[in-house]
Amino acid sequence: MAVQRPRVLLVNWRDTRHPEGGGSERYVERMAEGLARRGYQVAIQCAAHDRAPRLETVDGVRFRRAGNKFTVYLHALVAIAFARADLVVDVQNGMPFFARLVARCPVLILVHHLHEQQWYSAFGRRLGRLGWWIESTLAPRLFRNCRYVTVSDVTRRELADLGVESSRVNVVCNGVEPPPPTQAAPAAEPTLVLVSRLVPHKQIEHAIDAVVALAPHWPDLRLEVVGEGPWYPVLAEYASRRGVADRVRLHGWMTEQAKHETLARAWVHLCPSAKEGWGIVIMEAAGHGVPSVAYRSAGGVAESIVDNRTGLLANGFHDFVAKIEVLLADAERRTAMGEAGRRRAATFDWETSLDEFEHLVREVAGLPSGELGVQSAHDLVEQGAR
Known part of the structure; x- marks a missing residue:
C-alpha cells in the first residue's frame, strides 16, 4: 500500500x-x-x-x-x-x-x-x-x-x-552549511566585512560611520560590503559624503564562493542591523574563524554571538566602534574568538x-x-x- x-x-x-x-x-x-x-x-x-x-x-x-x-x-x-x-x-x-x-x-x-x-x-x-x-x-x-x-x-x-x-x-x-574550501587568507591590511541586504533597517550607515571614526588610527582600514538592495545608491552617496568612498567598497551581489572568500579575508565581521531573527551570516563568518560585532538590542544576534567568546555585543553606536577597535587591535583575542566561533558554527x-x-x-x-x-x-x- x-x-x-x-x-x-x-x-x-x-x-x-x-x-x-x-x-x-x-x-x-x-x-x-x-x-x-x-x-x-x-x-x-x-x-x-x-x-x-x-x-x-x-x-x-x-x-x-x-x-x-x-x-x-x-x-x-x-x-x-x-x-x-x-x-x-x-x-x-x-x-x-x-x-x-x-x-x-x-x-x-x-x-x-x-x-x-x-x-x-x-x-x-x-x-x-x-x-x-x-x-x-x-x-x-x-x-x-x-x-x-x-x-x-x-x-x-x-x-x-x-x-x-x-x-x-x-x-x-x-x-549552517560547512564553509566551502577557499584559498583566501586574512588580508594584510585591517579589513571589515558586512554581508546584508541593502535596506534601511540593516543600518549599514553605522558601519560606514565606524570607518570614519576609526580611520585616524587605522589609515589602511577597509570595509567590504556584500549584498544588493534598494539602498545601494543611498549608501554610495553616504560613503562619499562622509569622505570614505575610497575605504568602503560596495560589491553588490556576489556568488556564494566569492562571498565566502570575502568573509575569509576579513579581520572582523559587522552586523549593525536594528533587528535580526538570528543572523545566518554571523555563523557563516564564524565558520571562517572571523568574529562578529553586533548590537545587543538587535534580537537573535544575542544568541548567534556568544558575547566575549565568539564575538562582541555593543550597547549603542559608540560602544559598537569601541568593540570593533578592540578586535582590530588585539590579534590574539581576535584569533581566539574566531576559533571559538568556528567550533560553535560546526554544531549547527x-x-x-x-x-x-x-x-x-x-x-x-x-x-x-x-x-x-x-x-x-x-x-x-x-x-x-x-
Whole structure:
C-alpha cells in the first residue's frame, strides 16, 4: 500500500531569488527542500519577480509566484483557500497572510523576529503605527489557537510579551552549511566585512560611520560590503559624503564562493542591523574563524554571538566602534574568538533543524509519526516536473 504524501503549503512574501530575498527566505526554502526530500508534497506561494518564472519546481518544491509586494497577500489567500493541504505555514514577516481565515487545515505561524522599528522607518508614523498594531495586537488575537515556530529564544520571549504563550512557540534554529574550501587568507591590511541586504533597517550607515571614526588610527582600514538592495545608491552617496568612498567598497551581489572568500579575508565581521531573527551570516563568518560585532538590542544576534567568546555585543553606536577597535587591535583575542566561533558554527546543521521542524509539522497537522519512503519523494519530484 502506497504511503500517503503529506501536503504542506508555505506562504511567504518572497523567495531567495527575489532581489530582496534574505535569511528568512533561505530558512523557509531549506525547510521546504528538506520536507520534499523526505516525501512531502511541498509548495511555496510567494511574490512574482523577473528573476524566476511564475511556476517551477526546484529540489522537489513547487514554486507559485504571483503578485507584487502588496498583492502577494491576496494571491496567497486565494491559494490557501483552494489548497488541498494538510498544513499551511504562514510566514509572518511583519504582516501575516491571515491564513487562518480561509485555510481548511491547521496553520503554523513562522516568525523570525518582530518589526516594530521597521514599520516606522519604512512607512512613517501613521502607517507604521497601523502595521505594528496588526503585528503586535491583531495577529496574536487572530492566531490565539495556533502554534508558532521561530528561530531564537529572544523572539519567543518577544512573542510572549505580545500575549503568545511560550508553550505554543517552538524554537527551531537556523542551520549552517560547512564553509566551502577557499584559498583566501586574512588580508594584510585591517579589513571589515558586512554581508546584508541593502535596506534601511540593516543600518549599514553605522558601519560606514565606524570607518570614519576609526580611520585616524587605522589609515589602511577597509570595509567590504556584500549584498544588493534598494539602498545601494543611498549608501554610495553616504560613503562619499562622509569622505570614505575610497575605504568602503560596495560589491553588490556576489556568488556564494566569492562571498565566502570575502568573509575569509576579513579581520572582523559587522552586523549593525536594528533587528535580526538570528543572523545566518554571523555563523557563516564564524565558520571562517572571523568574529562578529553586533548590537545587543538587535534580537537573535544575542544568541548567534556568544558575547566575549565568539564575538562582541555593543550597547549603542559608540560602544559598537569601541568593540570593533578592540578586535582590530588585539590579534590574539581576535584569533581566539574566531576559533571559538568556528567550533560553535560546526554544531549547527540543517538536518538537525529539519528533524525538529518536521516533528512540529507532523504534530500540528495531526499526522502520524514515522518516516516516508525515499521512493515517494522521488515520485513527488517527477510529479512536480510534469
